[in-house]
Amino acid sequence: MNTSIRYHIVPAAPEAHLFEVELSVERPDPAGQLLSLPAWIPGSYMIRDFARNIVWLKAFCDDAPIDVAKVDKQTWRCAPCAGTLTLRYQVYAWDLSVRSAHLDTTHGYFNGTSVFLSVHGREQQPCAVEIAPPHGEQYGNWRVATTLPPDGAARWGFGRYRANDYDELIDHPVEMGSFDIIEFEACGVPHAMTLTGRHRADQARLARDLTTICEYHIRLFGEPAPMERYLFQVMITGDGYGGLEHRSSTSLLCSRDDLPLAGQAEISDGYRSFLGLCSHEYFHTWNVKRIKPAAFVPYDLSRESHTTLLWAFEGFTAYYDDLALVRTGLIARSSYLELLGQTITRVLRGSGRLKQPVADSSFDTWTKFYKQDENAPNAIVSYYTKGSLVALALDLLIRRGSGESKSLDDVMRALWQGHGLTGVGVDERAIETLIAAVSGTDLSEFFDQALRGTDDLPLAELLAHCGVEFNLRAADGSNDKGGKAGTKNEQPRAVLGVRSGKDRAGAKLLNVHDGGAAQQAGLAAGDVIIAVEGLKVGNDNLEKICASYGVGGRIHLHAFRRDELMTFDAVLQAAPEDTCYLTFVEGASPAQEQLLDAWLGGVA
Ligand SMILES: [Zn+2]
Numbered sequence: 001m002n003t004s005i006r007y008h009i010v011p012a013a014p015e016a017h018l019f020e021v022e023l024s025v026e027r028p029d030p031a032g033q034l035l036s037l038p039a040w041i042p043g044s045y046m047i048r049d050f051a052r053n054i055v056w057l058k059a060f061c062d063d064a065p066i067d068v069a070k071v072d073k074q075t076w077r078c079a080p081c082a083g084t085l086t087l088r089y090q091v092y093a094w095d096l097s098v099r100s101a102h103l104d105t106t107h108g109y110f111n112g113t114s115v116f117l118s119v120h121g122r123e124q125q126p127c128a129v130e131i132a133p134p135h136g137e138q139y140g141n142w143r144v145a146t147t148l149p150p151d152g153a154a155r156w157g158f159g160r161y162r163a164n165d166y167d168e169l170i171d172h173p174v175e176m177g178s179f180d181i182i183e184f185e186a187c188g189v190p191h192a193m194t195l196t197g198r199h200r201a202d203q204a205r206l207a208r209d210l211t212t213i214c215e216y217h218i219r220l221f222g223e224p225a226p227m228e229r230y231l232f233q234v235m236i237t238g239d240g241y242g243g244l245e246h247r248s249s250t251s252l253l254c255s256r257d258d259l260p261l262a263g264q265a266e267i268s269d270g271y272r273s274f275l276g277l278c279s280h281e282y283f284h285t286w287n288v289k290r291i292k293p294a295a296f297v298p299y300d301l302s303r304e305s306h307t308t309l310l311w312a313f314e315g316f317t318a319y320y321d322d323l324a325l326v327r328t329g330l331i332a333r334s335s336y337l338e339l340l341g342q343t344i345t346r347v348l349r350g351s352g353r354l355k356q357p358v359a360d361s362s363f364d365t366w367t368k369f370y371k372q373d374e375n376a377p378n379a380i381v382s383y384y385t386k387g388s389l390v391a392l393a394l395d396l397l398i399r400r401g402s403g404e405s406k407s408l409d410d411v412m413r414a415l416w417q418g419h420g421l422t423g424v425g426v427d428e429r430a431i432e433t434l435i436a437a438v439s440g441t442d443l444s445e446f447f448d449q450a451l452r453g454t455d456d457l458p459l460a461e462l463l464a465h466c467g468v469e470f471n472l473r474a475a476d477g478s479n480d481k482g483g484k485a486g487t488k489n490e491q492p493r494a495v496l497g498v499r500s501g502k503d504r505a506g507a508k509l510l511n512v513h514d515g516g517a518a519q520q521a522g523l524a525a526g527d528v529i530i531a532v533e534g535l536k537v538g539n540d541n542l543e544k545i546c547a548s549y550g551v552g553g554r555i556h557l558h559a560f561r562r563d564e565l566m567t568f569d570a571v572l573q574a575a576p577e578d579t580c581y582l583t584f585v586e587g588a589s590p591a592q593e594q595l596l597d598a599w600l601g602g603v604a
Contacts, residue, residue: 038301107177112170186214197236201259245284280321294425310362315387345482374525401441467592521570
């Protein structure tokens with residue numbers, strides 16, 4: 001391809017975690033070319049200032065050094081150049097996450113947002129990318145996994161790739177190393193999963209289960225799939241978790257123990273969660289990568305981009321991720337109800353849900369959801385979890401309101417037709433209008449309450465309609481995630497109203513819940529409780545000891561705030577009924593059975 005913008009990237013010093021990039025620009029801006037690196041990466045709504053990892057940067061005009069000066073934290077201006085402008089710079093890559101770049105002697109990974117400067121005024125132009133291998137015999141078995149379109153590079157090989165514009169350039173992360181490759185087809189589209197890191201996973205099972213999930217989503221939106229191929233780039237560590245969506249790939253971080261071993265037939269909680277993550281990121285191929293909020297068309301990567309719509313783009317995706325698992329039969333209906341019960345529990349455990357509307361949580365994600373502090377449970381609600389419950393409520397409302405002729409699936413397909421295929425951004429209120437049109441039901445009151453209000457959603461009533469009972473109980477302890485019936489206690493458990501963690505001296509308070517016993521006694525997040533009634537406590541036994549004093553029991557506590565020893569008197573409260581589990585109604589009517597089949601049953 002004949003392009004006037006060419007990038008060359010090499011893992012120059014894996015042991016020092018350094019990539020080196022050479023960018024050449026023909027016919028640069030005669031007034032002095034501006035170049036910059038994004039402040040954030042689409043899908044992860046936080047200012048990360050990737051330019052901070054540029055160690056040095058030099059500019060040349062036809063090989064002669066020229067001046068280059070910083071204009072702001074992420075932008076450079078080169079001295080005027082009449083020939084070919086070349087930038088050479090080094091990027092430090094030592095963040096093992098799906099959002100930036102990581103390089104050591106075992107593998108390399110980067111997102112374009114971390115390594116490729118944009119050439120101002122030329123963002124719409126095609127560019128060439130040469131990905132070079134590291135020097136040294138020990139890297140002879142390294143390969144490349146990316147969905148960047150090849151332009152001479154062999155399959156899984158180093159060499160030349162291309163991108164039609166800057167937006168495409170930064171939407172195909174690159175993995176390099178000696179990873180395993182699993183290949184499969186979904187609805188005729190070639191798919192692959194690469195596994196980096198030590199593991200003993202059953203690769204045939206992964207291929208089988210992923211084929212099921214991918215084909216489900218492709219058929220939900222309608223064939224043909226919008227991408228020519230798809231890649232799951234998986235990094236395996238001891239305790240990793242995370243994912244980031246791209247237009248034809250996803251980068252995932254997972255725990256070794258979450259992957260299935262050969263010979264294991266059942267589905268562990270960890271594997272269920274891994275499949276849910278794969279399903280989630282894959283659904284984004286449509287919902288947020290192609291159906292986008294108008295605020296992201298185009299992305300302004302230099303600063304925050306606000307939208308109230310993440311309840312739909314993350315929430316709907318979080319609803320469909322596990323729903324696909326039950327609808328395809330990968331997990332049982334009882335297992336799905338357990339997951340749903342856990343999600344409801346997560347929302348109910350935070351009193352922030354009674355203060356922050358989910359639309360506001362979306363708008364303020366940059367400074368609140370992505371920058372959670374010790375007060376987060378008291379102040380904010382997650383647009384993932386509450387958003388997925390809004391999706392559930394909408395699905396059940398649309399089904400009921402349309403006499404079971406429509407569902408949220410129809411809304412997703414309408415969004416795909418009207419926005420995904422056309423590239424027209426979704427305006428802030430457009431989803432509400434579209435749902436009204438698809439369902440033929442006026443849901444404006446529901447939207448005002450669910451999105452812009454803070455009342456709990458009417459899930460008990462909606463679920464009862466299709467034969468599912470909504471039950472609440474108090475938590476059995478801090479490890480109780482909900483979703484299951486739990487033990488029946490005669491007496492309510494006495495609690496301090498905190499979440500705590502290990503500390504060398506005692507139990508460190510991580511969150512202090514609004515209105516709880518600890519807060520009323522004057523304890524604060526960060527305090528380290530060292531004794532109850534004069535006896536030493538740790539994080540392991542604080543909960544049990546408090547419970548033993550019973551509801552209404554008064555306890556005398558010693559705690560350190562910073563280096564000061566303080567004493568507190570707390571009156572223990574009954575554990576709140578904030579733990580949800582869902583059960584199938586016994587003796588459900590045939591009509592209820594039918595609704596349940598339509599909701600959780602097979603492919604739409
Ligand atoms: Zn997501």
